[in-house]
Amino acid sequence: MKMALKSSPVVFGWLSRLPRSFSTSSALAAKPMTVRDAINSAIDEEMERDEKVFILGEEVAQYDGAYKVTRGLLKKYGDKRVIDTPITESGFTGIAVGAAFAGLRPICEFMTFNFSMQAIDQIINSAAKTFYMSAGQVPCPIVFRGPNGAAAGVAAQHSQCFGAWYSHCPGLKVVMPFSSEDAKGLMKSAIRSQDPVVVLEDEILYGAQFPMSDEALSKDFLLPIGKAKVERAGQHVTLVCAGRATDTALQAANDLAGKGIECEVINLRSIRPLDFPAIAQSVAKTHHLVTVEQGWPQSGIGAEICARIMESPSFFELDAPAWRVTGADVPMPYARSLEALAIPAKQDVVAAVTAVLGNKISAASSQ
Amino acid sequence: MSKLVPSVAKLLAGNTVTKVGAPVATTSNAKYSTKSQASFEIKPYKLHKLDKGPATTATLTSEDALKLYEQLAVIRRIETASGNLYREKIIRGFCHLYSGQEAVAVGMRAAMRDCDTVITAYRCHGWTHLMGASVAGVLCELTGRKTGVSRGKGGSMHLYARNFYGGNGIVGAQSPLGAGIAFKHKYSGDGGVNFALYGDGAANQGQLFEAYNMAKLWDLPCVFVCENNGYGMGTSMDRSSASTDYYSRGDYIPGIWVDGMDVLATREATRFCIDYCTSGKGPLVMEMETYRYSGHSMSDPGTSYRTRDEIQEVRQTRDPITSFKEKILSNELATPDQLKEIDSKVREVVDEATKLAKSDAEIGTEELSADIYADCLEPTIRGVTPDAPLTHIAVAQRN
Numbered sequence: 091m092k093m094a095l096k097s098s099p100v101v102f103g104w105l106s107r108l109p110r111s112f113s114t115s116s117a118l119a120a121k122p123m124t125v126r127d128a129i130n131s132a133i134d135e136e137m138e139r140d141e142k143v144f145i146l147g148e149e150v151a152q153y154d155g156a157y158k159v160t161r162g163l164l165k166k167y168g169d170k171r172v173i174d175t176p177i178t179e180s181g182f183t184g185i186a187v188g189a190a191f192a193g194l195r196p197i198c199e200f201m202t203f204n205f206s207m208q209a210i211d212q213i214i215n216s217a218a219k220t221f222y223m224s225a226g227q228v229p230c231p232i233v234f235r236g237p238n239g240a241a242a243g244v245a246a247q248h249s250q251c252f253g254a255w256y257s258h259c260p261g262l263k264v265v266m267p268f269s270s271e272d273a274k275g276l277m278k279s280a281i282r283s284q285d286p287v288v289v290l291e292d293e294i295l296y297g298a299q300f301p302m303s304d305e306a307l308s309k310d311f312l313l314p315i316g317k318a319k320v321e322r323a324g325q326h327v328t329l330v331c332a333g334r335a336t337d338t339a340l341q342a343a344n345d346l347a348g349k350g351i352e353c354e355v356i357n358l359r360s361i362r363p364l365d366f367p368a369i370a371q372s373v374a375k376t377h378h379l380v381t382v383e384q385g386w387p388q389s390g391i392g393a394e395i396c397a398r399i400m401e402s403p404s405f406f407e408l409d410a411p412a413w414r415v416t417g418a419d420v421p422m423p424y425a426r427s428l429e430a431l432a433i434p435a436k437q438d439v440v441a442a443v444t445a446v447l448g449n450k451i452s453a454a455s456s457q
Numbered sequence: 458m459s460k461l462v463p464s465v466a467k468l469l470a471g472n473t474v475t476k477v478g479a480p481v482a483t484t485s486n487a488k489y490s491t492k493s494q495a496s497f498e499i500k501p502y503k504l505h506k507l508d509k510g511p512a513t514t515a516t517l518t519s520e521d522a523l524k525l526y527e528q529l530a531v532i533r534r535i536e537t538a539s540g541n542l543y544r545e546k547i548i549r550g551f552c553h554l555y556s557g558q559e560a561v562a563v564g565m566r567a568a569m570r571d572c573d574t575v576i577t578a579y580r581c582h583g584w585t586h587l588m589g590a591s592v593a594g595v596l597c598e599l600t601g602r603k604t605g606v607s608r609g610k611g612g613s614m615h616l617y618a619r620n621f622y623g624g625n626g627i628v629g630a631q632s633p634l635g636a637g638i639a640f641k642h643k644y645s646g647d648g649g650v651n652f653a654l655y656g657d658g659a660a661n662q663g664q665l666f667e668a669y670n671m672a673k674l675w676d677l678p679c680v681f682v683c684e685n686n687g688y689g690m691g692t693s694m695d696r697s698s699a700s701t702d703y704y705s706r707g708d709y710i711p712g713i714w715v716d717g718m719d720v721l722a723t724r725e726a727t728r729f730c731i732d733y734c735t736s737g738k739g740p741l742v743m744e745m746e747t748y749r750y751s752g753h754s755m756s757d758p759g760t761s762y763r764t765r766d767e768i769q770e771v772r773q774t775r776d777p778i779t780s781f782k783e784k785i786l787s788n789e790l791a792t793p794d795q796l797k798e799i800d801s802k803v804r805e806v807v808d809e810a811t812k813l814a815k816s817d818a819e820i821g822t823e824e825l826s827a828d829i830y831a832d833c834l835e836p837t838i839r840g841v842t843p844d845a846p847l848t849h850i851a852v853a854q855r856n
Contacts, residue, residue: 188637
């Protein structure tokens with residue numbers, strides 16, 4: 091199963107058929123950069139800055155990373171700081187967490203977050219809770235990173251979003267970058283964080299190019315964890331999303347703009363802390379809310395946002411029920427036609443916005 | 458790391474490390490021992506993939522004899538007090554006693570240097586004290602009070618001290634964590650060795666073998682210490698382990714079997730491990746054969762899977778404190794009076810700490826939301842209802 095990913099001709103073949111330029115709000119495109127290179131430069135800069143930073147994981151060194159995110163780092167920093175591990179997530183995650191307890195700053199790469207399930211005890215019980223349990227005596231500055239969520243054609247065991255899972259747990263910070271700027275700025279902040287940070291990347295986005303501002307190219311470029319970004323301003327409906335779902339939302343916003351509907355697209359960037367003030371502020375303006383995510387609906391990111399709306403004065407701002415656009419509540423199928431139905435597409439968001447704005451919430455949606 | 462321990466606790470800690478009267482060899486005062494040192498034969502080690510093992514003869518000075526005796530006695534006493542506090546329902550939840558296993562920790566600690574580190578599972582009360590926490594710091598944590606080493610937020614399984622990384626509640630998880638601490642020793646070149654302890658129950662955990670593998674691949678200065686007390690909860694080692702030669706189960710990692718009831722054996726074996734690991738040869742597995750007198754935890758009377766006779770026989774023939782006491786008395790490294798003096802001092806310290814553990818206050822409710830993050834970015838912490846948000850506060854000093 092992992093072998094399929096390591097060689098990944100299917101994935102890269104699929105990628106090459108994708109449009110390489112994703113929607114973006116930045117008009118002042120200075121220099122395009124792929125998300126892969128943005129993450130690579132973030133890790134490179136932080137390793138250069140701090141001797142305590144090292145990276146370990148499967149195939150991160152000699153292979154240059156299963157998805158080439160760590161390309162060139164072994165050559166530059168040597169095998170003391172860029173470390174290939176055996177395929178033993180539980181063990182190497184525990185080693186990384188122990189090294190963080192002892193004062194180093196590990197970057198623990200999961201080839202994909204699906205495999206982090208082998209190590210989730212070390213992430214939750216060891217990394218997230220020890221600072222609290224020790225009354226602040228044992229900090230755990232560590233980054234867990236890798237591609238998360240659905241890729242393409244890799245079926246159920248390799249196509250799951252863990253945003254809701256990790257953001258459930260106090261003690262962790264969870265970010266989900268969309269663009270190259272997001273990826274670089276959030277990764278650098280994650281590496282410098284005093285706390286464990288889960289960075290949920292996206293395999294499909296790795297090869298996507300986004301403009302990078304001069305500021306973002308700087309070695310001091312940090313994005314604050316816990317702050318959302320308004321990708322597109324609008325007054326009719328608020329779309330809240332993160333990661334690759336941001337692309338879906340922006341595409342839908344483009345289409346809807348043609349029909350005279352202006353969407354405000356909020357790219358969360360961070361799932362924990364969740365920038366609820368940004369959402370509330372937007373809802374106070376648009377009075378309509380649709381959340382967009384690739385993960386499953388139950389107890390998901392959208393569910394959390396809706397719950398917070400319900401519990402706050404934002405509820406009274408709504409002119410219609412809030413809706414979630416999510417991954418379908420099924421394990422990911424392999425067949426191309428079914429897979430396409432399992433994750434939200436532009437037209438799903440357009441339909442949801444239309445329903446919410448038209449207040450056409452039918453009885454069928456009561457689930 | 459023990460910066461949180463208030464001064465009253467430090468005072469008590471001071472008591473426990475005070476050197477007992479210098480054992481000068483004077484014949485005029487019968488109160489003191491007459492010999493300054495003696496040698497002891499150690500029950501043969503079993504070796505796995507090692508040509509040479511630890512020293513089979515141990516030299517013990519009268520000064521060290523008294524120190525070791527005091528540490529053994531204080532741990533036994535802490536556990537007796539813990540058992541009582543649990544029965545009085547002042548200690549809640551879990552409580553795993555170390556009685557019977559004291560020689561493992563005390564002997565190891567005696568050999569360890571200031572730069573060495575330890576991580577263990579939940580049978581951690583004695584270790585925490587040996588690594589520098591006061592008796593009150595331990596007992597107050599067990600009763601969930603503010604003088605506790607984790608301010609009462611960790612409880613009996615989550616005790617910490619300088620160079621001591623807990624106190625871990627998930628069986629087996631501490632082994633890779635220990636390898637990670639050893640990784641730091643190697644990475645920073647600080648010369649330290651990590652001792653990662655686990656029981657015969659955890660010896661069958663998959664992640665232990667993952668940690669073995671990487672520790673050997675990367676030659677980490679890590680000693681995997683299997684405290685084999687015969688039972689993983691109520692399952693005897695013969696019923697849990699296809700091979701009970703735990704010292705050999707690192708396969709490609711050399712191993713040593715040690716009589717874990719003999720504090721001199723555990724000390725000598727640990728000295729050997731430190732020499733071995735600091736010479737860059739990589740990890741070792743050390744099996745300490747020992748015995749636990751109490752049940753797995755306080756809810757286990759410990760008699761359904763073993764007989765009272767078995768426990769009684771170990772107490773009478775292999776008890777780590779009784780046997781050490783006989784040794785140092787018969788070799789005149791200590792006098793009965795000296796040991797009595799230690800016993801009464803230990804009783805006093807533990808009694809006083811027990812009193813504090815009962816009377817000490819719990820931390821303020823504002824600390825419910827303290828130190829969740831080293832750098833908290835949440836504007837507020839959600840409480841039980843939406844209208845009762847909590848404020849995150851930093852109680853621990855930040856570096």
